[in-house]
Amino acid sequence: MSLFRRDPVQIIAFQSYGTDTHFYLRGRALEDESIDLEKQGFFSLLVNSWKRMESDEVKNAGISIQLPDGTVLRTKSDNHGYFKVKADLKGLKAMANEEGWLACEVSYKDDRIKRSIQNRNRFPAEILIPSSTANFGVVSDIDDTILHTGVVSTLKWRLLYNTLFKSAKMRLPLEGAAAFYHLLHRGKSGENVNPIFYVSNSPWNLYRYLELFLRQNDFPKGPILLRSFKDILKRKTEAEKPQKQKEIIDLLNTYPELPFILIGDSAEQDADIYLEVAQQFPGRIKAIYLRNVKHEKKLLRVKCLLEKNKTTPALMIETSEQAIQHARENGFIA
Template sequence: MFKKDPIQIITFRSYGTSNHLYVKGRAIEDENIDHSKTGVFNLLWNSWKRFETDKVTNTKLLLTLPDGRSIETTTDSQGYFLIDTTIKNLLPLIDKEGWLHYSISFVDKNLSRKIQRKNNFKGEVLIPSTEVKYGIISDIDDTIMHTGLTSRLKWQVVKNTIFKRAEKRIPLKGAAALYEKLHDGKSGNECNPVFYVSHGPWNLYSYLEIFLQKNNFIKGPILLRDFVNPFVKLFAPKATDGEKPQKQKEIINILKTYPQLPFILIGDSGEHDPDIYIEIAEDHPERILAIYLRNVKHKRKMLRVKGLFKTFETVPVLLVEDSEAAIAHAKENNFI
């Protein structure tokens, strides 16, 4: 009989304010994925382990802050947990970059034999300064990373996701420099927060985290969506009967968390970003400074997007071929 893998708590980099925490993560078995391995078999095996997760369901967890305060939560039927709560006086706990570091552990002592390492898993939450001028909300796929979502039958997506290591994925030219300039702002030291929001599943979290770090993107919360069944359409939003896609819900929650902060939305013209961003801009016109959409190499999709924005005047929209065009627009509008 195969020995079960040890259990762990994966924390997803998230965000909050001086008196509110929004923390996400998942309790699962540790599949011991080695992202440095090469070769077709190893890449296939890593991809299988990302999605064939054995979750730790309906178990209590305890989040502990640096000052000793704690919050209890419980994982759901898929092993996920969410802490969305008011808690005062968090500013003294953040570091100079605005990050609050916490630890989280399993409460059930009977699980201790299944934990390979110390029952103390680390996480971090971004708490932007009240002095920042605006925030940046960015898509990932085909916005900062070549993915191939517009390819026929999504074969390019499968090829890139399964057969390429995170370190080998190609960022879109100039994207990291654009985000750094927006992060620095007009004064050069504004520390405007960057949020990465995608339709991709949480199973790809560590993969995307490595990609962002290796390619020098500004560190920020990474917000993905729940993914249960590997046989459903991988990157499509699951919205029915008027329910908004998870990506849109996350963006709306960011806007609610920082009600005084305007935002720049960055995405691509290939999939759902134009429709989501239009609705958000129409609902919050005073909150959106600009929308930047990267053009994709897909004639029909580009025609549709150009039609959507032909008479759209709610907020400035720029369809760009490269990062330089977005940088030029940001300079003209004194964002940088």
């Protein structure tokens, strides 16, 4: 995007996470494509899908983040419109609500862009600072773990169809998943406020779509951790870890006193990633739950991995009720 065009602009701040002394926020500066996430109908859905994928970024723009106590942080968007802010501060937990969410505001701090903004230059942002009552954190995959996607269909045609031609309101969660996650969120006491983090291989372009899906289907609120298109298309070295694995490791390093429960499925690499993380962080992973996606070859491979596993409890599940029963027997939930 040219900074001198008078197109409407926006900032989408991705729900992120931090600690009492560490502020961390990600987001993206974009042209406002006026995507209506509530619209139905084949043509409207096709247009909205195109707008999500063909987003026009605002490059190299000055951005300001204001915290509730008046603290102001500054950064710039990169050549793809993404920005990231990390800062060591004090007393952040005191500014968060009972669920651990710290609200702040993001705005453009760039005279070239301010000229093109008519009325709005204040955009909401939040980071999650886990409560001191949390006993563990939860990391959950999204695709075919809580959301039917069809990732194992031939040439992934069902995944493409569901993403392009179904609105977030039309998408179906896996039965019982939201109830299970609320039990995990409340924990053994019923009031633990355990943090939930959602990870996916989807691009950040689908952030608002997935956020709406989680909200519409009453999943506990939590940061959604995705990846950029440039990372999806980039050729990886053999030694490079998947983005999902990097995100989980970042969480474990950010909260060194907090154990985690990992939830995924048997469709892709979740079993490989989760078991390797459990080996790398002994004693930090309380349990691994993997949903069976009904693909015989993939299921057999995952079962072989689980049979060799001696590190942490890992369970292949057919239903949410099986996971609830295991979590209850092991004292994770009431």
